Amino acid sequence: MTKILLSALSARRGGGLTYLRHIVGHFPAEAGHRLYILSAAPIEGLPARDNVEWLQAPAWTVRPITRFLFGYLYFRLFWPLRHDFDAVYFPGGSFDLALPPHTRRIVAFRNMVPFDVEASRRFHFGWTRLRVWLLRHIQSWAFRRADLVIFISEYARRVIDAAIPRRRGASVVIPHGTAPTTQQLEPTIAAQLPDRFVLYLSILDVYKAQVELVEAWGRLIARSPRAEKLVLAGPENPRYGVEVRAAITKLGLEREVIVLGNIPHDQISDLTRRATLNVFLSSCENCPNILLELMAIRTPLLVSAREPMPELGGPDLDYVEPYDVSGIAEALARLLDDSARRERIAEAAHQRSARYSWPKTAAATWEAIIRCGGGDI
Template identity: 35%
Template sequence: MNIVINAFSARLGGGQTYLINLLRHIPDRSDLKITVLAPEELQMPDHPAINRYYPSWPVTNPLTRTIWEKLFLPRYLRRAGADVLFCPGGVVAGTVPRGCKVVTMFRNMIPFDKRVLGYIPFGLQRIRNWLLYRAMLRSMSGADLTIFISDYARGVIEKLTSIPNPVTIPHGIGKEFREVDINVARPECLAEGEYILYVSRFDVYKHHYEVVSGYAKLPAHYQKQFRLLLIGESDMPGAERVHELIKALGLDDRVTILGAVPYKQLPAYYHHAGLVLFASSCENCPNILLESLGAGRPVLSSDVMPMPEFGGEAAAYFSPFSPDDIANKMERVLSDDAYARTLSEAAVLQAKKYDWEKTADSTWSNIFKLIDDAK
């Protein structure tokens, strides 16, 4: 059984986290061979079934990568005797040899969210998302198996095209993010005192501007007791607007933007937070929300789907478009210790539904069934 995984597009944290956890939980099969198309910098688990292949052709650029996938990938699959080509990035650019099955995955919701597309100015980025929209729909409608990571996203796509063989397999939560561990040291860079945490890169649809505006509406004694800590890539246009807002509101001493933090360091920030926010309005499977639940802290989340699909009754919800609603929901949790404890306890229980081992087992089982049924 020979499976080829096209991981050239797994350059960001979410894609890499998924791939690494999938490869950490490979079933014990003596006939299994997995070839991962990936650069050397992508760290993968050491497993006898895993091989890495990286062509001499430049594939870091999306355009040159597409050319390689169209012209050379079919030949490589034929030489390798591939039973399956798995494209977790969501786009199947080339054709496959006869007898080779295609598995794809839907991860990127942005090309299908009209509200988010409205934030993007006309130009290359808008064109790129239009091309992705068409390529992803074509890939999913033509694949032998399409993996969705939320029922919400599956519903969006199934309204647009027919999917021959869909399955929903949500992402998991890493063990390092689960529950509060008193032995996890507080990050050294943090000043003393309690804080409200929001982890997300500074895209417009992540609503940092509304979160800061909502925080500014909290009564002064809550601002004094709880600082607002923002973690996420901040070298983007949306960040400058947030910086200006913080300065205009006189919150420089109460709102801290740390920027990007190494993934392995994030659990400590979650575990020591008094309250965790997640304010995005465009997600497929919200990994950050899952990690927030896993930490066992009280969680406030955007009420835009699919967040309620994953948070259930374990989170309190607000409109990410309304600073007033954000402020009211924050104050409700901060003012009621019993309510905060109820949310924390519910978060721990909800998080148990999401586990990377379960995600991987279900994924491999569906891929193996596809191969076995073709024999």
């Protein structure tokens, strides 16, 4: 039997919670393995399991500094009185200092930004850029000392192999899965959509290239009017959101570009299916869930040429450099004017998406963690 603690203190929303719901929901019931989840609140949407137990942490652990202090005190003072775990899994990428020496330490690498110099430098000087710098050093420390690092793309492993060539433990590559959502768009959101549109669904942020896409859209419609509109959907980095809107105003595209705002996660498949073409132009990713979800719902795609997108999407998608405004405009024109090509890309993406499923991801994750906890890795 392997006793595993999963530290979910840093998972509060978005992709982190989606990941936990899927892997915990597929925790193996056989062989007497037990899983304990340390978090400030129960993870919603999990089925009841006899071999999964929730350990409640104080509500104030949602803050990074207090979370670190709690982790230090928990593992130093409370751990010996409660449980003797074989392995502790930290999906957030770093682990606490006070773990007992015999406990196997397992971390996942899910945030590429701290290890991408170009993306890091796009942030303005201030707290965000300092936070990225701190994360790089904290995660580097954890990767060097972990017994197992779980990467979610081969590209990610190459990046860390180059940045931290000397590491104590083993590593494994386990991509994320995909599960298209089923809820329909809220009527108030659907009412804002034109009949035909190109959609970019992602957070508006400095490494996502929405400004370049807006500029490319301006060049596209300057050549000839288009029936389609451009729709940007997702939450915002406030400062970058201002830059995106400034670009729209500067180019006089207020009637051509719609900034839709954040979309509830359970409605994104309905939104993306309505688009004539979906684009994903991020310059810095590890294993983007949204790309896998777009592939799974069989939609035409124009995708960033930066890794790991070609690794995940395969050879049959259309790729473009995310900061090449002219190249983006040409790629948009080519795809919007060729419905047969869009159909071929959609089918190729859909077939490729069969590689990525949450049951496969969960099974591979728990197999690696259990082997590590038993000393086999």
